Every structure is written in C-alpha cells, then in structure tokens.
Amino acid sequence: MSGMALLLHLAGAVALLLYATRMVRTGVERAGGPLLRRHLQQALSNPVRAALIGAVLALAFQSATAVNLLLSSLAGSGLVAGGAALAGALGADFGSAVVVRLLTLDLSLVMPAALIAGTVIFLSTEQRAWRQAGRILIGAGLILMALQLIGQASEPLRDSQFLPLVIGYLANDPATAFLVAAICAWAFHSSVAFILLVVALATRGLIPADLGLVLMLGGNLGGALIAVLLSRGAVPQTRAVPLANLVLRGGAAVLALIGLPLLPAPTGWLGATAATQVLNGHIAFNLAVAVLALPLAGRAHALVLAVLSRSAPPLVDLAPGTALDDSVLGAPSLALANVTREVVGICGDLETMLDTVIQLYEAPDSARIEAVARLDDRIDLSHREIKLYLARLANSGVDAVEAQRMQELLAACIALEQAGDVASSNLLDHVKRKHDRGLSFSPEGWQELVDLHALLMADARLAFNVIVSRDQTTALALVRAKERFREAERSARALHFGRLSNRGIRSIETSSLHLDTIRDLKQINSLLATLAYPVLEEQGLLASSRLRLPDAGTA
Structure with a gap:
C-alpha cells in the first residue's frame, strides 16, 4: 500500500x-x-x-x-x-x-x-x-x-x-x-x-x-x-x-x-x-x-x-428591533421575507415561554414569571404590527401566490399568538395556584406532565421549521406528531383516572390542576399543528373533513 x-x-x-x-x-x-x-x-x-x-x-x-x-x-x-x-x-x-x-x-x-x-x-x-x-x-x-x-x-x-x-x-x-x-x-x-x-x-x-x-x-x-x-x-x-x-x-x-x-x-x-x-x-x-x-x-x-x-464589557439593554420595513412594501417578495423574519422571532419567544413555564412548576420565581408575561406582551405587539403591515402590503398589489403566502403567515401569526396566550395566562395561573396553595403532584403524575411537555417542545420545533421551509415532509411529520401527542394525552388521562379511582391522587384540587395542565398543553399542540395545514392543502394531502360519514344506504 x-x-x-x-x-x-x-x-x-x-x-x-x-x-x-x-x-x-x-x-x-x-x-x-x-x-x-x-x-x-x-x-x-x-x-x-x-x-x-x-x-x-x-x-x-x-x-x-x-x-x-x-x-x-x-x-x-x-x-x-x-x-x-x-x-x-x-x-x-x-x-x-x-x-x-x-x-x-x-x-x-x-x-x-x-x-x-x-x-x-x-x-x-x-x-x-x-x-x-x-x-x-x-x-x-x-x-x-x-x-x-x-x-x-x-x-x-x-x-x-x-x-x-x-x-x-x-x-x-x-x-x-x-x-x-x-x-x-x-x-x-x-x-x-x-x-x-x-x-x-x-x-x-x-x-x-x-x-x-x-x-x-x-x-x-x-x-x-x-x-x-x-x-x-x-x-x-x-x-x-x-x-x-x-x-x-x-x-x-x-x-x-x-x-x-x-x-x-x-x-x-x-x-x-x-x-x-x-x-x-x-x-x-x-x-x-x-x-x-x-x-x-x-x-x-x-x-x-x-x-x-x-x-466583560458592560451590558447594553437594546429594545428588540423589527424587520417590518415599510420601504420595501412595493416589492412583495422582500416584504414577505421581512414578515417571515418577524414570525420567526415570535417562534423564538414562544419556545422560551414554553420551556420556562414547565420549570416554574418546580421552582417558582417571580422575576421569571414576569419575564414570561413580558414575552407574551411582545408577541401580542408583534402580532398586531404584522397584521397592519400585511394590510398595507395587500393594498400595494400582490399576485395570487404572494396573497396565499400572506394568508399563511397571518394564520401562523394568529396561531402562535393564541398559543402564547394559553402559556402566559392558563399555564402561569396553574403555576401560581400550585405554589400558592402548596399543591404537589405524585411522582407518576409529574412525570406524565414532563413527558407531554417534551413532546410539545419537539412538535413546536417542527412547526417553526414548517413556517420557514414549507417542506412537505416536515409538515407531514408535524401532523403525525400531533397524533402521537393525542395518544400520549389520552394515556396520561387514563393513568390519572386510574390513580384517582385507587385513591392515589393527593387531593381533588391536585387532580384538577393536573387535568387542566394536560388540557392546555394539548391546546397549544393543536394550535401549532395547524401550521402544517396550508402546506399539505397546497399539495392536495389535506382531507376536507376528519369525520367518518355513514353510507347513504345506512343513513
């Protein structure tokens, strides 16, 4: 050799x-x-x-x-x-x-x-x-x-x-x-x-x-x-x-x-x-x-x-900038790219919120609770500014493809804003209720919530990728992930009710807190899954209804 x-x-x-x-x-x-x-x-x-x-x-x-x-x-x-x-x-x-x-x-x-x-x-x-x-x-x-x-x-x-x-x-x-x-x-x-x-x-x-x-x-x-x-x-x-x-x-x-x-x-x-x-x-x-x-x-x-x-150099507190540049409204492709960048910023804020909230269940901290609330305010502001920007863009003249992309970004922005509201309102309320009243989950119950949250975070990252890439494979993976989350949610509820029937739940109030958290995690997951629908609909992969209708002869 x-x-x-x-x-x-x-x-x-x-x-x-x-x-x-x-x-x-x-x-x-x-x-x-x-x-x-x-x-x-x-x-x-x-x-x-x-x-x-x-x-x-x-x-x-x-x-x-x-x-x-x-x-x-x-x-x-x-x-x-x-x-x-x-x-x-x-x-x-x-x-x-x-x-x-x-x-x-x-x-x-x-x-x-x-x-x-x-x-x-x-x-x-x-x-x-x-x-x-x-x-x-x-x-x-x-x-x-x-x-x-x-x-x-x-x-x-x-x-x-x-x-x-x-x-x-x-x-x-x-x-x-x-x-x-x-x-x-x-x-x-x-x-x-x-x-x-x-x-x-x-x-x-x-x-x-x-x-x-x-x-x-x-x-x-x-x-x-x-x-x-x-x-x-x-x-x-x-x-x-x-x-x-x-x-x-x-x-x-x-x-x-x-x-x-x-x-x-x-x-x-x-x-x-x-x-x-x-x-x-x-x-x-x-x-x-x-x-x-x-x-x-x-x-x-x-x-x-x-x-x-x-x-280390002194920290400088800079207010977050915006990608919504009015000077490019006459060029729809550039304007839509700016909107995409702004929506990606919302994705980052939402991911931080979701990751922080589950930690607050274990270790409440008033400063971090306020930080989550501020993130929700920032998402709301970005949502409002994006809607106004897209309205001005629509008046400047766009073709059919650009109009469809505008609708996708607007729908994504609405879904992300609603998911942020659920996290900042419902989940933070659960955090405060849990610690104000000294409630605690059973080890099995807490592990179920942690597992569901881990699935939610994985699905969220898929959803964020769909916004940017519009990739069919990623969109399909997100829909399949939603089904896996639904199965995990059903399993968690069944296990919870099994412990409840065996008097394994520490209190009725703890049971309510557990079920409310599961419900809100599912709601956020469902909102994020909707980000895959425009891509799948464009490819003809989205059914008009999930209902299984009876045959005409058996009606």
Missing part, C-alpha cells in the same frame, strides 16, 4: 470514529435532552453527587465536552450553582476516561449485534424515543468498527521508515508532543476519539508507553479547551464553568507532564503493555484531578467568574 493510500485509509477510519462518537451523543441528547435539563437542577445540589452525575452523563453522551456545555448552560441560566456545575464537569472528565477503557475491550461480537439491532429499531418504528435508541446502537457499533479500521490501517506503519523518525523526535521532545496532542484533540473536538487513536497506535507497537502518556496528557488539555472555545461568545456565568475546568484539568496535565520524568518508574504499575499503560494512566489522571480538585471547585469557579465579569 502506498503512503498516500495508507494515510487516506487512516484518515477515513478517524473520520468514521468522529462521526460515530457524535452520532451517539446526538442520539442521547435528542432522546432525553429536555427532561435531562429539568432533572439536573435538583440533582446537582451536592458537589460529590454532582461529580457522580457528571461521570454517568459522560458515559451516556460518550463526551465530556457535551456534558460540560450542558452544565455550563444551566449555570449560565441560574438553574444550577456554578461550583456544582464545575464539580459535574470534573466528574464528566473521569467518566469520559472510563468510556475510552470500555471501548477498547474485546467487543468483536458486540459491533455487528449493535449495528443490526440499531438498524432494525431505527427502520421499524416512527416513535422518537425508539428511533434515538436505534441511533445510539448504530453509533456504538460504528465506533467499534472505526477502531478496527484504525488498527488495520495503521498496521503497515510498522514497516514505515518515516514514522520512527517522527516518533523518535516526539519522544525526545515531550513539550512538543504535549502541544501536538493538545492541538489534535481540539481539532478532533473529542478527547475520547483522540485517546482512542493513541491507544490503537500503541496497541500496534507504533507508540512507546512514555510517549503515549505524554500524548494522553496533551489530549486532556486539548479536550478541556474544546468547551472553552465553543462557549467563548456566552455570558460570563456560562463561560466560567468550562474555563475553570480548563484551569484545573489543563493545569494538572501540565504539572503531570513536568513531574513525569521525576518519577522512578511511572509506567510499571500502570500495566504490562503501552496501550494498557495509556488507558490506565488516563483513568488515574482524571480520577486524581476529580478527587483533588473537587474541594476547590466552588472557589475556582468564583475566582474565574470574578475575572470574567471584570473583563
């Missing part, structure tokens, strides 16, 4: 590894993301527990970076204390090291089984949760396949005359090897993928143990740098968690690099082979960082936040 072909095969295997790792992560995020964010708020109250939860999340996401970004966003929004979020990030670093160890076990039979099972599940159902489970299994199988391909592609490197020169140079210059590894891990956007590559090369005898440990330490620095760069545009409260993690984890990597030559036999107790020593060293390093840095998490986060807040 020529040198170019060898590098091409190795690059392809690494690309598959990166894609498969991302596939598993997105599958987990899509399957449980909204529920996960709400449950973490209560679970991360204790630093030790936060570290354990971070490790478990890293095992699920197969990425410490994804967990780091999730926790930093919660800290930035004030839902989780910064020190607890940093403790979770430290635990996630250890969890990602365990992921590397698990993926290097002999799983030759697991790979085809995961690929077959994942493909069958993904293709045989339309249920979102099962499809994401199939995606996760396919991703896990592809990770194992990529590791095999890396091993096969790197096998000819044993006989390379150039590679020993590079390895020899890096082995004699640990600082350069450390920096190269950090850059590679950052470029991969996955320390898991980079460490797996180092282990695969060490397994083939291409990298000695001492160099492998240096590369592992550099990979940890690069892995901590990823979340810092991805969150660089966020507010200081969000940036503080990944930056403090970089200071602790990256600083420990630099100290370990300096101390590595001072140890008499640093690799003897880590294992018999170079690959085993890299794996065990990776786990030992991250475990030591988590244990030693955990007591410092709160102070480290506070110090980094103070530095970021001091250097």
Whole structure:
C-alpha cells in the first residue's frame, strides 16, 4: 500500500470514529435532552453527587465536552450553582476516561449485534424515543468498527521508515508532543476519539508507553479547551464553568507532564503493555484531578467568574428591533421575507415561554414569571404590527401566490399568538395556584406532565421549521406528531383516572390542576399543528373533513 493510500485509509477510519462518537451523543441528547435539563437542577445540589452525575452523563453522551456545555448552560441560566456545575464537569472528565477503557475491550461480537439491532429499531418504528435508541446502537457499533479500521490501517506503519523518525523526535521532545496532542484533540473536538487513536497506535507497537502518556496528557488539555472555545461568545456565568475546568484539568496535565520524568518508574504499575499503560494512566489522571480538585471547585469557579465579569464589557439593554420595513412594501417578495423574519422571532419567544413555564412548576420565581408575561406582551405587539403591515402590503398589489403566502403567515401569526396566550395566562395561573396553595403532584403524575411537555417542545420545533421551509415532509411529520401527542394525552388521562379511582391522587384540587395542565398543553399542540395545514392543502394531502360519514344506504 502506498503512503498516500495508507494515510487516506487512516484518515477515513478517524473520520468514521468522529462521526460515530457524535452520532451517539446526538442520539442521547435528542432522546432525553429536555427532561435531562429539568432533572439536573435538583440533582446537582451536592458537589460529590454532582461529580457522580457528571461521570454517568459522560458515559451516556460518550463526551465530556457535551456534558460540560450542558452544565455550563444551566449555570449560565441560574438553574444550577456554578461550583456544582464545575464539580459535574470534573466528574464528566473521569467518566469520559472510563468510556475510552470500555471501548477498547474485546467487543468483536458486540459491533455487528449493535449495528443490526440499531438498524432494525431505527427502520421499524416512527416513535422518537425508539428511533434515538436505534441511533445510539448504530453509533456504538460504528465506533467499534472505526477502531478496527484504525488498527488495520495503521498496521503497515510498522514497516514505515518515516514514522520512527517522527516518533523518535516526539519522544525526545515531550513539550512538543504535549502541544501536538493538545492541538489534535481540539481539532478532533473529542478527547475520547483522540485517546482512542493513541491507544490503537500503541496497541500496534507504533507508540512507546512514555510517549503515549505524554500524548494522553496533551489530549486532556486539548479536550478541556474544546468547551472553552465553543462557549467563548456566552455570558460570563456560562463561560466560567468550562474555563475553570480548563484551569484545573489543563493545569494538572501540565504539572503531570513536568513531574513525569521525576518519577522512578511511572509506567510499571500502570500495566504490562503501552496501550494498557495509556488507558490506565488516563483513568488515574482524571480520577486524581476529580478527587483533588473537587474541594476547590466552588472557589475556582468564583475566582474565574470574578475575572470574567471584570473583563466583560458592560451590558447594553437594546429594545428588540423589527424587520417590518415599510420601504420595501412595493416589492412583495422582500416584504414577505421581512414578515417571515418577524414570525420567526415570535417562534423564538414562544419556545422560551414554553420551556420556562414547565420549570416554574418546580421552582417558582417571580422575576421569571414576569419575564414570561413580558414575552407574551411582545408577541401580542408583534402580532398586531404584522397584521397592519400585511394590510398595507395587500393594498400595494400582490399576485395570487404572494396573497396565499400572506394568508399563511397571518394564520401562523394568529396561531402562535393564541398559543402564547394559553402559556402566559392558563399555564402561569396553574403555576401560581400550585405554589400558592402548596399543591404537589405524585411522582407518576409529574412525570406524565414532563413527558407531554417534551413532546410539545419537539412538535413546536417542527412547526417553526414548517413556517420557514414549507417542506412537505416536515409538515407531514408535524401532523403525525400531533397524533402521537393525542395518544400520549389520552394515556396520561387514563393513568390519572386510574390513580384517582385507587385513591392515589393527593387531593381533588391536585387532580384538577393536573387535568387542566394536560388540557392546555394539548391546546397549544393543536394550535401549532395547524401550521402544517396550508402546506399539505397546497399539495392536495389535506382531507376536507376528519369525520367518518355513514353510507347513504345506512343513513
């Protein structure tokens, strides 16, 4: 095999590894993301527990970076204390090291089984949760396949005359090897993928143990740098968690690099082979960082936040602008594009409202309740301005196609405004009633509401996409999602009445609150589903009636 072909095969295997790792992560995020964010708020109250939860999340996401970004966003929004979020990030670093160890076990039979099972599940159902489970299994199988391909592609490197020169140079210059590894891990956007590559090369005898440990330490620095760069545009409260993690984890990597030559036999107790020593060293390093840095998490986060807040530019409160430019009313295509932009802004406000309201059920906050009410006022104002703008546009002369698009945008705006009214009036009233009267749902009842809300948020995003894309496939998916929501709503009601008949409901008033919330979530979902109808009607896919009429002979 020529040198170019060898590098091409190795690059392809690494690309598959990166894609498969991302596939598993997105599958987990899509399957449980909204529920996960709400449950973490209560679970991360204790630093030790936060570290354990971070490790478990890293095992699920197969990425410490994804967990780091999730926790930093919660800290930035004030839902989780910064020190607890940093403790979770430290635990996630250890969890990602365990992921590397698990993926290097002999799983030759697991790979085809995961690929077959994942493909069958993904293709045989339309249920979102099962499809994401199939995606996760396919991703896990592809990770194992990529590791095999890396091993096969790197096998000819044993006989390379150039590679020993590079390895020899890096082995004699640990600082350069450390920096190269950090850059590679950052470029991969996955320390898991980079460490797996180092282990695969060490397994083939291409990298000695001492160099492998240096590369592992550099990979940890690069892995901590990823979340810092991805969150660089966020507010200081969000940036503080990944930056403090970089200071602790990256600083420990630099100290370990300096101390590595001072140890008499640093690799003897880590294992018999170079690959085993890299794996065990990776786990030992991250475990030591988590244990030693955990007591410092709160102070480290506070110090980094103070530095970021001091250097951050002062916030400027800008009133939201409008895209409704009167100067383009003579050009209907531009005017309609402006209306679309304004409607998309309403979609963003409504999504924020819906996501916030369900959190208020658990943790009421007067400031956030007022913020939701202000969002509803902004939606009402945008709705009114859009109607006036479209009226002026109609008087300027539009063709049939443009007139139809005007009607679609107006109908979408009305549906979104009504959904906002239900969220700000009905759901906020339920929040106030629940906490003013000290009501609480049963664990089963609350989980039903959380599950319904998660379905609503997924359907809402489909509806928002239909407004912009007018895509037939997305519109059909939204209608099918409405049917799934209706089935889930019926199931939740049946389970509720079952508990009521068994005297499992804590009070009649709690039962009323539960059923009222279900009703309002369904109403919002139905309003959003109407956004698909104009697209389907245009394609002739919308029936004139959903009624099943009797035959004339049986009337």
